[in-house]
Amino acid sequence: MKQYKVGIIGGTGMVGQRLITLMENHPWFQLTVIAASGRSAGKPYEEALAGRWALDIPMPEEAKKIVVMDAEKDAEKIAELVDFCFCAVNMNKDEIKALEEKYVKLECPIISNNSANRWTDDVPMVIPEINAEHIAVIDAQRKRWGTKRGFIAVKSNCSIQSYVPAMHPLMKYGIDRALVCTYQAISGAGKTFQRWPEMVDNCIPYIGGEEEKSEQEPLKVWGHLEDGKIVKAAGPSLTAQCFRVACQDGHMAAVFLKFKDGCKPSLEQIKADWAAFRGPAQELELPSAPKQFLHYFEEPDRPQTRLDRNLEGGMAISIGRLRPDTQYDYKFVSLSHNTLRGAAGGGVELAELLCKKGYITAK
Numbered sequence: 001m002k003q004y005k006v007g008i009i010g011g012t013g014m015v016g017q018r019l020i021t022l023m024e025n026h027p028w029f030q031l032t033v034i035a036a037s038g039r040s041a042g043k044p045y046e047e048a049l050a051g052r053w054a055l056d057i058p059m060p061e062e063a064k065k066i067v068v069m070d071a072e073k074d075a076e077k078i079a080e081l082v083d084f085c086f087c088a089v090n091m092n093k094d095e096i097k098a099l100e101e102k103y104v105k106l107e108c109p110i111i112s113n114n115s116a117n118r119w120t121d122d123v124p125m126v127i128p129e130i131n132a133e134h135i136a137v138i139d140a141q142r143k144r145w146g147t148k149r150g151f152i153a154v155k156s157n158c159s160i161q162s163y164v165p166a167m168h169p170l171m172k173y174g175i176d177r178a179l180v181c182t183y184q185a186i187s188g189a190g191k192t193f194q195r196w197p198e199m200v201d202n203c204i205p206y207i208g209g210e211e212e213k214s215e216q217e218p219l220k221v222w223g224h225l226e227d228g229k230i231v232k233a234a235g236p237s238l239t240a241q242c243f244r245v246a247c248q249d250g251h252m253a254a255v256f257l258k259f260k261d262g263c264k265p266s267l268e269q270i271k272a273d274w275a276a277f278r279g280p281a282q283e284l285e286l287p288s289a290p291k292q293f294l295h296y297f298e299e300p301d302r303p304q305t306r307l308d309r310n311l312e313g314g315m316a317i318s319i320g321r322l323r324p325d326t327q328y329d330y331k332f333v334s335l336s337h338n339t340l341r342g343a344a345g346g347g348v349e350l351a352e353l354l355c356k357k358g359y360i361t362a363k
């Protein structure tokens with residue numbers, strides 16, 4: 001039964017469009033409000049999006065006639081109409097913080113795809129398979145805001161979701177350090193080839209701010225809750241290079257791992273850990289959770305971006321080419337769908353977790 005009324009702030013953007021498609025057949029979530037900037041507000045969604053629909057699947061019928069609201073000017077009305085909002089907007093950090101805060105204070109929970117609040121220490125940054133327990137920090141956050149319902153929860157950057165899930169089941173052995181190179185699709189910049197022709201037949205070795213996020217965000221995900229704050233983990237040490245490549249969707253990572261002295265598992269142990277891994281999202285049977293989170297491919301030329309990014313609705317992680325390395329202990333590649341697992345889908349799964357655990361309730 002669709003018991004939660006949902007708003008999508010930034011519903012006209014790349015992530016917002018994905019979110020709208022994910023509402024269509026969602027068993028719990030009813031698309032109720034679409035909001036964006038004043039440029040789109042006041043028009044039916046179909047008209048506001050004329051020439052801008054960027055996905056290879058059709059626009060859901062239920063969205064077409066919804067009149068887009070102004071995320072800033074209509075905030076009070078929106079907060080009244082919905083049980084919670086997803087937020088994925090392209091604005092500067094201070095503007096995003098102000099916008100998200102406004103909704104929280106209107107008692108509207110915000111599930112954010114934006115990076116503005118990722119380092120606020122009482123805002124949980126959650127991959128439901130990995131650190132679901134961090135949502136308990138919301139109690140402290142609500143105390144800070146003085147709210148009963150309102151809070152912010154965020155999902156991590158899309159790049160880290162291509163390698164953190166594969167590293168996570170191996171953390172128990174003691175990973176000393178990791179080197180990652182990511183090969184990131186253009187939808188990660190909210191673009192298509194039509195809107196970014198310079199990317200055709202190209203590779204750009206720079207994505208602003210991405211390497212810092214790729215090195216630091218995993219440590220918050222692996223952190224722990226202490227005195228109403230998430231304290232980031234001390235390690236493993238990570239170094240990253242991030243490239244924009246000529247793929248529409250799907251972020252690939254080349255990963256090199258060094259374990260602490262005497263802690264190195266065997267190749268077979270690693271594969272067995274990946275195969276056996278189940279996180280809270282699987283245990284709780286969240287509707288968006290993939291049945292098998294981590295898939296290992298034995299074929300030497302897999303995973304491939306085009307072939308494997310949509311595995312289990314784009315929510316599973318594909319791994320391959322695990323082998324010993326001459327400088328590190330092991331190397332492998334892994335792949336995730338950046339706008340599904342890495343953005344909209346990850347946000348929806350987080351909202352499901354928060355509903356299941358009672359942090360979001362229907363009004």
Ligand SMILES: NC(=O)c1ccc[n+]([C@@H]2O[C@H](COP(=O)([O-])OP(=O)(O)OC[C@H]3O[C@@H](n4cnc5c(N)ncnc54)[C@H](OP(=O)(O)O)[C@@H]3O)[C@@H](O)[C@H]2O)c1
Binds near residue numbers: 015
């Ligand atoms: N794309 C990805 O794979 C990905 C992954 C993880 C996280 N993210 C994050 O998700 C967010 C959105 O990314 P995107 O790729 O979807 O961007 P996008 O395609 O550029 O979409 C931006 C959205 O923000 C809205 N917006 C812009 N200015 C606004 C304002 N003043 N008030 C209200 N809404 C406003 C736009 O509305 P109009 O159409 O009316 O201009 C549009 O809906 C960003 O913070 C990004 O870092 C993206």
